[in-house]
Amino acid sequence: MPADAEIRFTLNGRPVSVAAPTGERLSETLRERLGARDVKIGCNAGDCGACSVLVEGKLHCACLMPVQKVQGRLVETVAGLLETDARAQRLADSFQNHAAAQCGFCTPGMMVASVALLRDNPAPSEAEITQALGGVLCRCTGYRKIIDAVADAPHAQAAVGGSGHAGAAIRRVDGAAKVAGAESFGDDIAPAGTLEILVIRAPHPHAAFAFGDLEAWRAERPGLVAVLTAADVPGRNAFGVIPAFIDQPAFAESTARFRGEAVAAVVGTPDAIRALDPTSFPVIWQERAAVQGMAEAQAEGAPLLHQDRPGNLMCRGFVACGDAAAALSAADVTVEGHFFSGFVEHAYLEPEAGFAEVIEDRIEIHACTQAPVMDLESMAILLGMDRARIRIVPTAVGGGFGAKLDLSVQPYLAIAALKTGRPVRLAYSRTESMQSTTKRHPSDIRLRLGATRDGRLSGCDFRGDFNTGAYASWGPTVANRVPVHASGPYFLPDYRAESRAIHTHNPPSGAFRGFGVPQAAIALESLLDELAIKLDIDPLEFRLRNALDNGVPTVCGQVFAQGVGIKPCLTALAPAWQAERLAAEAFNRSAEGAVRRGVGLASGWYGCGNTSLPNPSTIMAHLMADGRILLHQGAVDIGQGSNTVIAQIFATALGVPVAQINLIGADTDQTPDAGKTSASRQTFVSGNAARLCGQALRAQILAVLQVPDQAELTIAAGHIMAQDGPTRRQIALNSLTADAAGRVFTATGHYDPPTRPLDANGQGAPYAQFGYAAQMAVVEVDITLGTLRILRFVAAHDVGKAINPLLAEGQIQGGVAQGIGMALMEEYIPGRSENLHDYLIPTIGDIPPIESILVEVPDAHGPYGAKGLGEHVLIPTAPALLNAIRHACGARLTHVPVTPATLAAAIRGGDHV
């Protein structure tokens, strides 16, 4: 067969013919030569299954199949299955009914794998579903709703109607595109053939470098259009997320500070980029001594990451109230512990990707992001351009969890588009994504905790060091958040907490679901159990005795008169807790083999929104002359569901069904700033803006109709109508004045949560609201092998008001799954676990049934009482598991992840506190 010979096969029922180079991956051929962008690429190594397709009806990873293998065969992708297969269509309904798609990036793979199963077995058991989907990773859902959706597929109904107002468990408004693979993610925007970018990265954690003759190197290689380095950055070569800590270059200048740092980028045709061996790039490396651990980084004479940060200390955080030392010495019992955690990778299934082009004299960047307006501000600095000349259009985001708050591909896209004058695209490989984007901070925490004999906490001393990597990113936020939250949702009148962020030659640590709070919760909740054991008090009762309440001050001296929901969360666990503790103890009494059962619990709290900083959102809406309602919704939906929840809140306030709302945005040219998708703030902050916007629009309409607020509003094609008791008013929209764009009414809602600054002791009002959580885990430990099986999770979360209970459960299950990963298997080690087979995240077989208990203690500030949820969900998970292990076998694990090796060693050696 000659090179690039024609390959003929049947794609989704249609004969196709394509020329492709020898060994080209089927996934690439499908996406780039045949337009099948419903096939998603997450790893190119068969580790994630996102690209799963059917070949002759059999499930395959398209990334592991040279396209030549499908010569003469039938290939089906999710889009084709949905056209022709009734099972697939029912499955699509079922996925939507169960909210089995969150970000939607793994969904095509999940759908295809499920169809393959259902064709063989129309009524599969849970075990059969698990087996069938074991090769597709999902990072958002925690898999349980996917299992439910597949099990329910034969009976799935189409969507039901209804208003969809706050409290309704409606389908996602953007779900249909996700299940069909029609959602456009970062790498789905660029037309095939667009110039591509390959980033050249440092192979060492710390190295000086010098370039050879870049232009000569480029000129020798046909198809390479440009080489970019720091010299090509038009503005200031620095970005960051916190104004006082903008320190990360788009391209390193003469010294690279972490393995994987960008030093240059090559722009070229797809063929030229595909053929480019990065080791041929003319750069000479001079490896330097690197400090990767926090102790080394603080040692005398350690190389400094940044000359103006002596001792590699980036910043500190501090909160103190009362007299912790005195309370500890007065305590009847004290415990202390030293806890460690490693880097955790976000491992969203979508690697960072985007597309940019210059349109007239403006740069337009389409990329996956959690923070379009922050991107715009950062790009204005990097490009030295007026922000009016920059447009950020977020694509669909295939998971974020914090790391897509920082810039990734955007600088390279913009600089390349500006330099070449041509459209460009860039998709990170999985390895690049893992090497270069932010991580959860490794932690080294020492905690002392005291209690009185009657079970009241007496004194808490927390000292936490956080490995913040080479650049600041969100390290200062972690340093600030941790001391505020390290008390947990407990009354601790005598408290001292100090955190430090230490630079090392590692990828920057940044935002990851919880901003350091999950690490701190491991320490606190572990020692709470140790105290309860010493005092011989039931761990649930002990927590209840010390839990915060309305009117009880937090460690920041903040007193909430209402809305404190930790006690109801703990109480909600009580029935399952008591039954499972008894069952476990009975099980262990009669245990003969190697298996012991344990039940553990932990609490969590999390302040929603920025810590004592302005944090506004604006939402805008129009009623158009044709009766359409346009909602400019700039809160980026990264899978968590803000498109749906914000629309539900807005529709509730306006008084029309959700189905009538047309979403616009996010797009910095079109939508007002709804802030970043982080800090569990979108439901709370942007939700409030949406509520205010809906109320304002309603008030305008009702004023024109001259009816009071209680009137029932109907907006239909061509007219608005209100019914107020016997009174009925109707006005034709074309009788009202519309602007040039056809808008009859325009309203905006703006909300900024009320907070107050923290003083030098961290006293103040950091958040307008907290959300609260308590989770319990039931585990079985094989005490010989150190392996663990989780039987069950019960998760009680105070969400204030569940705007959409289905999506709230999805957040809980997804957070628990990530917490399980952090507790049991995930540790990113630069140079060693830079792919998804050495870095393990939970598969569908690792997540037990998770029962969500939605506790609703309304918050006066939240829209319809709602509180944030996104981050709360993984805070209690790891410590609940550690406490369950302790209960099962007596071993107190203080280092996550707990692998079989570490658990077995702890059981044998007694790695106790």
Next chain:
Amino acid sequence: MAYLTPRSVDEALDLLRQHRLVIVAGCTDVLPAQRQGQRPAAVLDLSELPALQGISHGPEGWRIGAATTWTEIARAALPPAMAGLQQAARQVGAIQIQNAGTIGGNICNASPAADGVPPLLTLNAEIEVASVAGLRRVPLSRFITGPRRIDLAPDEIVTAVVIPQDAGAAGGAFLKLGARSFMVISIAMVAAVLRVSAGRIVEARVAVGACSAVAQRLTDFESDLEGRSLSDLAALLPDPARHFAPLAPISDVRATAAYRTGAAQELCRRALLQAASVAEAEENRPDAR
């Protein structure tokens, strides 16, 4: 450059003689290993070769074509002695990998953690190799000469795995230990085959994977097991000092060497118990030969 899919062994061997070719089958190891800028040299894809397909039984035992996929092995009707091989087949990656990956590829890739190798070692598998000079047969234990190293000349291809007939009631088992449930590289794994008669072990074969550069049979342990009563098995652990001489477990991101040793001991015990119950069921089967 070309992607070559020969239809006969002779054609494949002919192509191999004429060109420098990368031999592939399921591609589940080759493609993930491909780095940026690496273009595959011309490829010889053996996965369609009719002679390399399928599982058959003959007087010399079982013959598994080198291009047989793990799914095919998992679904085949095979004797209880091969239960461990089938358990391994169901634990290779996940379904996508089992549908593409082949037994021949798994062996030729020669990963220290290859799931197929320990059970095949316990089945005394032999590798059939074809060249223009004809066929030769090599015991698997000699075919894999080191990590990622095999006894295969550039002009040869692996055509089949041959499993000699097991006399009498035999049962096999395979246990894989990893940090998650699917798509996981083993920390340690153990395969066992037991031939039993009247409550006693007639022959034991035990192999450990991921605890040495190449999976190893524990021959000293095996001889110590022979003649023992099945009722002793629950208490029989291999003694690392004596029985683990062929092993050289390392410490890596997945586990420490010490853990691997302890886990291998326990997995040996559990795999033997499982193999014994399979063998006894076979022995007690009314229509047993």
